[in-house]
Amino acid sequence: MTRKPTYGLIAEDIAHKGVYLLEKSDSLLDVISVMDKKLISAVIIEDIESLGQYYIISHTQIINFLAKYFKSPRKSQRSKSRHQHTLNSLSEIKAKELMRGPLTLIPRSTPIDEVVHFMNKMGYKRVVVGNEYNQPIGIISTKDIIRWTTDILPKGHPIMIFIQETKTGLVLASHMFRDDVAESYIDLLGGTLSAIEKITDEVLKNSGNLRYIEKDYYDIMFEANEYITVILVCDESSIELRIKLRAFMRRFMDQYSQELELRKKTNYVREISLFKLRPLIEILETD
Structure with a gap:
């Protein structure tokens, strides 16, 4: 299986290449005009008095600032005069009253995982990328991170699923998602108890916290609780598929928790009926 590199x-x-520089003395109206004209969500403020220091103003900062600034508008003002009053006010407010910083520029050669870690640690929605001269050359926002994640990370598709009783190892239900499954899959994971035991044994052997096993041509993902272990064979493990697998498990437990609890209370001698996976498996099939 060819995997897309994440390194x-x-x-x-x-x-996002290119930044729009303004000065501290520019008005808030200037800032809003640039952001509106260029369809951007942030501008960089350059402190020309202190070389190498940059600040930022985002659309969120502007909204929060204006919400406080115009918290109690004069009710006696007519709409036209109020509009003119607002424009005059925006012209009087200077960029330095809103800007945040000074910024720590992220070197252009910083690995992506370090950028994500830094943004997460600091709680930033965006960071500014700088060149070797400590000049801003671009901005990375959370939208850019999400777009990169969507492009670079693989999207997994389910192949087979097994629901196994955690205590006894009994296979409660299984389902094949594709009709064109290769014989190699069927030979190894054909739904027999021995195949399931082989998988779970490997999980226990590696680590009690192991959540997936990577094979040559497929991945095996796991979710478990005291009642069941859900084993999903897929062509590629992914964040999206993990979320769906957890949703599947929650729905399964909502539907069959009483029956599973009765099995536990009777020391697993109570017979169980066939567990129906439709429409639960639709959670995993939905794109």
Whole structure:
């Protein structure tokens, strides 16, 4: 199975190229005009008095600032005069009253995983990328991170699923998602108890916290609780498929928790009826 690489990319690769520089003395109206004209969500403020220092103003900062600034508008003002009053006010407010910083520029060669870690640690929605002269050359926002994640990370598709009783190892239900499954899949994971035991044994052997096993041509994902272990064979493990697998498990437990609890209370001698996976498996099939 050919996997898409998730390494080697640097900050410059996903940054939104080009920044719009304004000065501290520029008005808030100037800032809003640039953002509106260029369809951007943030501008960089350059402090020309202190070389190498940059600040930022985002659309969120502007909204929050204006919400406080115009919290109690004069009710006696007519709409036209109020509009003119607002424009005059925006012209009087200077960029330095809203800007945040000084910024720590992210070197253009910084690996993507370090950028994500830094943004997560600091709680930033965006960071500014700088060149070797400490000049801003681009911005990375959470939208850029999401877009990169969507492009670079693989999208998994389910092949087979097994629901196994955690305590006894009994296979409660199984389902094949594709009709064109290769014989190699069927030979190894044909739904027999021995095949299931082989998988779970490997999980226990590696780690009690192991959530997936990577094979040559497929991945095996796991979710488990005290009642059941859900084993999903897929062509590629992915974040999206993991979320769907957890949703599947929650729905399964909502539907069959009483029967599973009775099995536990009777020391697993109570007979169980056939567990129906439709329409639960539709959670995993939906794109």
